[in-house]
Amino acid sequence: MAGQLHPLAPHTLPSYIGGVDGSDPLFTGIAIFVVVMILGVGVFYLKIHAIPEQLAHKHGNTQSQLIMVLALLALFTHNNVFWVLALILALLKLPDFLTPINNISRSLAKISGESTEEPASPAPSRAQER
Secondary structure, eight states: OTTOOOTTSOSSOOTTSOOTTSOOHHHHHHHHHHHHHHHHHHHHHHHHHTHHHHHHHHHTOTTHHHHHHHHHHHHHHOOHHHHHHHHHHHHOOOOOOHHHHHHHHHHHHHHHTOOOOOOSSOOOOHHHHO
16 A cells, blocks of 8 residues: 555656655755855955955055054954055055155255265174174
């Protein structure tokens, strides 16, 4: 009696129902999909966090180490303020204050008659003399 099928039962089963051998195609498909999605979201998350570092490297910012530290802090603490600050620093070009100040000091040294050139070989220190 176990071998007979009820007359109202469907004779073909849908493909997502597990077979007699224990295979489950729906579970296998969903498991593969979930693993691929988790890896995809992880890669996307890391790519987003690397944007300030890539911009700093591309534009040659002088504060690139600060940008990298802020991006890492944002990554590990999940505090978006650090990431936004790193992005702003990467996009903002800070003015060069040091070059004009050095030019002014060299000009003042020339006017006063002092030599601004450094010696070709530095004098040996006391540790080297002993």
